[in-house]
Amino acid sequence: MGKSARHLRPLAALLGAAFALSTTACGGATDASTAAEAVDISGSISGQTINYWSMWKDGEPQQKVLAAAIVDFEKETGATVSVQWQGRSNTEKLVPALNTNNVPDLVDGTFAKLAPVIGETGQASPLTSVYSYEVDGKAVGSLIPEKFTSNGVFKGEDGQPWMVPYSISSDGIWFDAAKHPELKAKPPATWDDFIEVLDKLKAGGAAPIAADGDIAGYNSTWFVTALLRLKGAGSFKALIEDKSGEGWDDPAVLEAARKVEALVKGGYLNSGYNASKFPSQQQLWANGDASLILNGSWTPTETGSYAAPGFEYSSFQFPAMGDKPASARVDFIGFAVPAKSKNQAPAQRLAAFMLASKYQNALGTEAKVLPVRPDAPVDPAVESVKAAIDAAPATHLQNDGVTFPGFMEKVFFPKDDELFLGKTSANEFIGKMKTAQIQYWKDNS
Amino acid sequence: MTLHLTEPRTDGTPAQSAESRKPVPRTSRRGSRPGGSSIDVQRKKLLIPFVGPAFVLYTVLFIVPALGAVWISLHKWAGSGPMKFVGLDNYGRIFRDQLFLSSFGNTLLLLFVVGTAIFVLAFALTLVLRDMAGKKIARNVIFFPHLINALVFGVLAGFIFNPGGMVNSLLAPLGVTDPPKWLAQDNIFPLIMVTLVCTTTGYFTTILMAGVDRIPPYYYEDCALAGASAFQRLRYVILPLTWDVFGTCAVLWTISSVKIFEIVWVFGGSSGAGVPPTQSWTAAVYTYVNAFSGQSTPAYGAATASAVLSLALISVLVVLLRRAMRRDAVEF
Numbered sequence: 150m151g152k153s154a155r156h157l158r159p160l161a162a163l164l165g166a167a168f169a170l171s172t173t174a175c176g177g178a179t180d181a182s183t184a185a186e187a188v189d190i191s192g193s194i195s196g197q198t199i200n201y202w203s204m205w206k207d208g209e210p211q212q213k214v215l216a217a218a219i220v221d222f223e224k225e226t227g228a229t230v231s232v233q234w235q236g237r238s239n240t241e242k243l244v245p246a247l248n249t250n251n252v253p254d255l256v257d258g259t260f261a262k263l264a265p266v267i268g269e270t271g272q273a274s275p276l277t278s279v280y281s282y283e284v285d286g287k288a289v290g291s292l293i294p295e296k297f298t299s300n301g302v303f304k305g306e307d308g309q310p311w312m313v314p315y316s317i318s319s320d321g322i323w324f325d326a327a328k329h330p331e332l333k334a335k336p337p338a339t340w341d342d343f344i345e346v347l348d349k350l351k352a353g354g355a356a357p358i359a360a361d362g363d364i365a366g367y368n369s370t371w372f373v374t375a376l377l378r379l380k381g382a383g384s385f386k387a388l389i390e391d392k393s394g395e396g397w398d399d400p401a402v403l404e405a406a407r408k409v410e411a412l413v414k415g416g417y418l419n420s421g422y423n424a425s426k427f428p429s430q431q432q433l434w435a436n437g438d439a440s441l442i443l444n445g446s447w448t449p450t451e452t453g454s455y456a457a458p459g460f461e462y463s464s465f466q467f468p469a470m471g472d473k474p475a476s477a478r479v480d481f482i483g484f485a486v487p488a489k490s491k492n493q494a495p496a497q498r499l500a501a502f503m504l505a506s507k508y509q510n511a512l513g514t515e516a517k518v519l520p521v522r523p524d525a526p527v528d529p530a531v532e533s534v535k536a537a538i539d540a541a542p543a544t545h546l547q548n549d550g551v552t553f554p555g556f557m558e559k560v561f562f563p564k565d566d567e568l569f570l571g572k573t574s575a576n577e578f579i580g581k582m583k584t585a586q587i588q589y590w591k592d593n594s
Numbered sequence: 595m596t597l598h599l600t601e602p603r604t605d606g607t608p609a610q611s612a613e614s615r616k617p618v619p620r621t622s623r624r625g626s627r628p629g630g631s632s633i634d635v636q637r638k639k640l641l642i643p644f645v646g647p648a649f650v651l652y653t654v655l656f657i658v659p660a661l662g663a664v665w666i667s668l669h670k671w672a673g674s675g676p677m678k679f680v681g682l683d684n685y686g687r688i689f690r691d692q693l694f695l696s697s698f699g700n701t702l703l704l705l706f707v708v709g710t711a712i713f714v715l716a717f718a719l720t721l722v723l724r725d726m727a728g729k730k731i732a733r734n735v736i737f738f739p740h741l742i743n744a745l746v747f748g749v750l751a752g753f754i755f756n757p758g759g760m761v762n763s764l765l766a767p768l769g770v771t772d773p774p775k776w777l778a779q780d781n782i783f784p785l786i787m788v789t790l791v792c793t794t795t796g797y798f799t800t801i802l803m804a805g806v807d808r809i810p811p812y813y814y815e816d817c818a819l820a821g822a823s824a825f826q827r828l829r830y831v832i833l834p835l836t837w838d839v840f841g842t843c844a845v846l847w848t849i850s851s852v853k854i855f856e857i858v859w860v861f862g863g864s865s866g867a868g869v870p871p872t873q874s875w876t877a878a879v880y881t882y883v884n885a886f887s888g889q890s891t892p893a894y895g896a897a898t899a900s901a902v903l904s905l906a907l908i909s910v911l912v913v914l915l916r917r918a919m920r921r922d923a924v925e926f
Binding site (some may be wrong): 241244245247248261265266267269270271272363364365366367420421423424425426427429433548551552553554555556557558559562563566570592 | 672673674675676687690691693751752755756757758759775776777778779781862868869871872883884886887889890891892893896
């Protein structure tokens, strides 16, 4: 290699030049975020332009409603909205963009995806002004049910809300009401009632519950919801936050794991649930080969194209346990405004605009999702879910809002999968979780 | 790693080792004289305009981000917002993480077990295909799976191996009433390995065949006259004369096997709707989940630390592999 040293010298010079070039290109990228103040958004925004990165793709039902709203918004305010219909990966694209000065003015996504990326990192503008802005003659804050916001879910470190939801999703235990009118007439209210229903269905020959066991997020709903039923909303997060891991010794936690174990051992889960690939089990359910499935409020739209003829969607809530009031799962889809956006007023105004009844109604009846406003009508297929949410005294997020880095994917999901797929017992699960959680907090604090 | 690919034959002469053992007048071109010939001077002048643009691009797009990754790996960072310097903590944590070790173990399984299977099959196919009638068609057929996006195999796996899928439907008439749980979490990785062997063998067979086709026919005639068996032909003619091609293929496989990601992602984890079961994670999947799982706060520090570690360990492997495979190229 000694011979080529002379060739290396010019190369070294080039290397230096390239470094200089690239470091200037990225200069200032890691500026710390500045604590933003709420801005006045009531003035005229005519002639202003915003960039909106949407979680919807062109042609999706929700995209059509948003696109129609944007046309009206531009007409009404004189502002221009430049939209990129990016799809669900918009939050992944947002992360690198937040390190530059070229950020979108408005993004939307699920709370679960926006919170880790923009909410908890202090990169979002406070949207207090949106909550007090009047739409249809009422402040936006009063259009969103108080139980959605009372636990401070949208509040950032500064105590101000950083997200404005326009739509929600939930879950339930779904069934075909045409085939099982008795479940619609009298849904099982308690866990014992539920097991009774399962035994009856099992005696009929068909497997009672279908489950796509390859989706850890679906599997975990059973344990997490059982725990929330026993200990109330927020108890799963409290259990995970406990650095000593002692929370796992609570008999109620073991009880929740035992419920899951009972489903597995009782043979209530459709054979093959532990060795199939999504969406084969939910297809099987929609074809009528299994009676029940625990899944999201999106189930009717997701399975509609292959459901058996005459399928009538209905659902009941995860059965109650003990005397705790049962909370309903409510996950949010909504807007956030990056703190670095230079067009705060028009961006925040569009976020408020989507709360108008015209678009909320369209989300319910045309896109067939659950609008955030409780006074908006919904499609018959999700009426049962809406009724449950309206009646619930409190709400909880998917996985109770646990977003600690890698915890769900690396610690909880693998062990919960083993429990749900019948590889470990409830006792073993508790023991493994306790050890793993102690180790996790040792490594991550 | 890529440097190794560009290292051989910069001047179109046979490999350096053969050359340096018996210097011939031609080698003066390489600049053994102190001042260099006029050709040498010309070459040096052309170095910057020819190599420069590529070099600058390569540095800006690959080397700088790689060094950036090393820098990030020393921090605790959610991808945006404040960075907290934690030194080598991320590395220590990864080495203690059973999940990283098993993911990396899977990567090594792909590299060595799948790699061995691929090359044994590829050489076997090479022997068969050389004399086969319609070998061009056969070659295209076995190359074809490589053109298909791994996503397709991930989706097909469902059709084929689901409890009510094709395999079980075919087994049922044969009296198999309790077939294996093909897609159970523990079986997904072996299935991925088999799929990779099936899809990648054709690719390397094609490259090896190109090397084999260069071998002049009179060597085979010699073999026939000497009464050599097919295996002897492989051992004494084909292998030595395609050794450099094989070496390049081995490096190519090493590099690509470390990056295998999408097939794992779609095979388990419901075609991307969730995270695949941890039993089937590779180092690349581990990295991705840490940074982009979308279900928890991104941990860029841990993600880049695992990426840097994989890069380092694989670089060592490539160097060792090159060393183990070093032979004097046979000229023909």
